[in-house]
Amino acid sequence: MLVSNQITKTSAGVPRVAVGILLGVLAFGVFIVGFDQGEILGFTVPADGSGGEPGTNWAHEFYHDMRHAAGFPCH
Amino acid sequence: MKTIIFIAITLLAGAIAGTILGAINQVAVEPYIDHAVELEMQNTNQSNQIINPAEFTAYRLWQRGGEMLAGTILGLSIGSLFGIVFAYTHNSVPGSNNKKKALIVAGIMWFVLFLIPALKYPANPPAVGDPETIYYRQSLYVAFLVISGFSALGLAFLYRKMGALNIKKAIIPAVYAAIISGAYLAMPANPDPINAPMDLVIGFRITSAITISMFWGLLGVIFGTFWDKLNPSKTARISVR
Numbered sequence: 001m002l003v004s005n006q007i008t009k010t011s012a013g014v015p016r017v018a019v020g021i022l023l024g025v026l027a028f029g030v031f032i033v034g035f036d037q038g039e040i041l042g043f044t045v046p047a048d049g050s051g052g053e054p055g056t057n058w059a060h061e062f063y064h065d066m067r068h069a070a071g072f073p074c075h
Numbered sequence: 076m077k078t079i080i081f082i083a084i085t086l087l088a089g090a091i092a093g094t095i096l097g098a099i100n101q102v103a104v105e106p107y108i109d110h111a112v113e114l115e116m117q118n119t120n121q122s123n124q125i126i127n128p129a130e131f132t133a134y135r136l137w138q139r140g141g142e143m144l145a146g147t148i149l150g151l152s153i154g155s156l157f158g159i160v161f162a163y164t165h166n167s168v169p170g171s172n173n174k175k176k177a178l179i180v181a182g183i184m185w186f187v188l189f190l191i192p193a194l195k196y197p198a199n200p201p202a203v204g205d206p207e208t209i210y211y212r213q214s215l216y217v218a219f220l221v222i223s224g225f226s227a228l229g230l231a232f233l234y235r236k237m238g239a240l241n242i243k244k245a246i247i248p249a250v251y252a253a254i255i256s257g258a259y260l261a262m263p264a265n266p267d268p269i270n271a272p273m274d275l276v277i278g279f280r281i282t283s284a285i286t287i288s289m290f291w292g293l294l295g296v297i298f299g300t301f302w303d304k305l306n307p308s309k310t311a312r313i314s315v316r
């Protein structure tokens with residue numbers, strides 16, 4: 001006869017790979033929205049063509065209002 | 076812990092709360108930003124630069140769309156930090172369910188990462204800052220944020236180490252208050268003079284603080300609800316025969 005025994009285990013460890021991925025998202029997002037002054041995407045043309053030309057720092061302009069609203073320093 | 080579910084609920088909760096923030100800001104905060112940008116335009120016009128009004132309206136619409144997307148991105152990233160903190164702390168946080176626990180964690184993070192830095196370096200609408208000082212102001216802001224964040228993190232470890240000692244409930248907050256007061260007094264003020272009307276600046280600060288606070292609350296509630304439903308801290312059932 002087979003005895004079936006189910007164990008439900010609560011693990012205390014937080015998976016490192018998850019922490020790594022989430023820290024990456026954190027750094028990228030906060031930099032783009034809060035701090036980028038054209039270092040990232042500043043050389044590209046806006047996708048919809050309305051925000052300016054290459055070199056005009058359109059990503060900064062695009063995320064600009066939230067930067068102010070979230071309390072990050074801006075112009 | 077179920078890695079995929081943990082990452083998924085963290086990102087989803089952050090994205091939802093952040094998108095709601097972006098949407099609410101369209102109504103709540105944008106009128107202040109529009110007003111501030113108008114003032115800037117008037118100043119620019121006086122210095123004889125020609126701006127086409129129709130083009131400018133289209134540009135502002137585009138920028139408002141950007142705020143929605145920026146809300147989602149900001150929500151994703153703050154949500155990620157929140158998820159990590161919650162995963163490490165939820166077993167020690169009081170509360171009968173994870174929604175309550177998540178609200179407590181969100182409240183502490185809101186206090187340490189938003190309210191405290193905002194008291195020293197409050198948000199400003201456009202038309203206030205001097206572009207020349209941006210890197211200096213960013214350094215000040217980050218320094219204060221880092222002091223607040225890392226002292227809270229260090230003290231949280233200490234709090235845990237002190238075990239059943241009841242006095243920790245008084246000592247730990249007092250040490251945090253002492254560090255923050257010291258930093259508050261020692262750090263230089265925002266160097267830029269405020270040339271915009273004060274009621275615009277104050278209105279902007281209060282409104283944006285309310286919407287950001289609401290974002291943190293939403294993040295806690297949504298994340299906690301997902302965690303209660305999907306419980307990623309339980310591993311899969313293992314059948315032993």
Ligand SMILES: [Zn+2]
Nearest residue numbers: 064074075201
């Ligand atoms: Zn700005």
